[in-house]
Amino acid sequence: MKVLAPGSILQNLYIKKRIRKWKIPFSFIEIGSGVGLMSKILLKQGGHGIGFDLNERACSENIRLNNSFIKDGRYKVINSDFLSFYYDTNVDVVVSMMVIEHMSPDDLSVFLKKCKSVLKKDGLLIFFVPASNKYWGIEDEIAGHYKRYVFNDFRDLSSKFTFSVNHLVGLTFPISNILFPLSNFLIKNSESYKLNLSKKEKTILSGKRDVPFKTNFPNFMSFLLNEYTLLPFHWMQVLFAKNPNSMVIYCELKND
Numbered sequence: 061m062k063v064l065a066p067g068s069i070l071q072n073l074y075i076k077k078r079i080r081k082w083k084i085p086f087s088f089i090e091i092g093s094g095v096g097l098m099s100k101i102l103l104k105q106g107g108h109g110i111g112f113d114l115n116e117r118a119c120s121e122n123i124r125l126n127n128s129f130i131k132d133g134r135y136k137v138i139n140s141d142f143l144s145f146y147y148d149t150n151v152d153v154v155v156s157m158m159v160i161e162h163m164s165p166d167d168l169s170v171f172l173k174k175c176k177s178v179l180k181k182d183g184l185l186i187f188f189v190p191a192s193n194k195y196w197g198i199e200d201e202i203a204g205h206y207k208r209y210v211f212n213d214f215r216d217l218s219s220k221f222t223f224s225v226n227h228l229v230g231l232t233f234p235i236s237n238i239l240f241p242l243s244n245f246l247i248k249n250s251e252s253y254k255l256n257l258s259k260k261e262k263t264i265l266s267g268k269r270d271v272p273f274k275t276n277f278p279n280f281m282s283f284l285l286n287e288y289t290l291l292p293f294h295w296m297q298v299l300f301a302k303n304p305n306s307m308v309i310y311c312e313l314k315n316d
Contacts, residue, residue, distance in 0.1 A: 063277035063285055066239065067232045067308065071188060072101060073287055073294045074231055074310060079105045086152040089178060091142045092159035094267045096122030099135065102155065108134040109151065112142040115267030143174055150180045157188040161205045162263045172221045179315040184226060191230060191309040195240060198247050202254040204262030210304065214311045223313035230306020235293045237307060246274040
């Protein structure tokens with residue numbers, strides 16, 4: 061089993077907590093599905109759906125990871141741009157994990173309209189995004205980000221595109237903040253070459269990253285990095301859910 065970064069584990073713990081409040085089973089689309097880790101959580105919790113990603117290598121890994129769900133007809137992986145894909149079925153949930161920070165304001169507008177068009181009434185549009193402008197750093201530069209988000213951004217988007225804010229919190233505080241200098245050091249050593257690429261190239265490559273001790277960990281570290289050992293930090297992220305220094309925002313917008 062792949063060993064995940066502390067921040068990813070905390071995000072997974074939180075989405076599992078939220079899914080328990082959803083009606084099961086549910087249909088979903090995940091945009092920017094990467095290697096399929098979030099889709100696997102959704103599938104194991106009773107979902108069935110589609111994962112979109114621009115990175116061909118990431119899609120191949122997603123297919124391997126979720127092969128049993130694909131064989132059962134519960135999941136499909138599409139190596140394509142969600143915005144240009146025709147989809148005529150409405151779903152309960154659209155998940156966008158670390159995606160919209162790659163979009164210009166114009167592209168974001170198109171994206172939100174497309175998401176609204178594929179959601180059922182009262183369906184949920186789920187976001188995970190990098191947050192807190194004070195933590196803009198090399199990871200944003202190498203990944204092709206346009207911005208980091210703050211809580212009010214989602215209140216503004218919900219008003220502009222006729223959604224309502226169903227749930228809005230900060231995640232991974234304080235562990236991501238503590239690890240931020242180390243994270244910058246590891247990324248600088250492994251991915252500085254990406255700084256010269258275009259934003260589109262950076263975005264595609266962000267679907268599958270290989271940074272030792274940042275995105276990839278040796279198997280023995282599973283004894284340190286798992287949902288049980290990080291449970292105290294999960295309680296801390298819940299306690300500090302409104303902290304503006306949280307480096308990740310989780311948001312649910314309801315399609316009114």
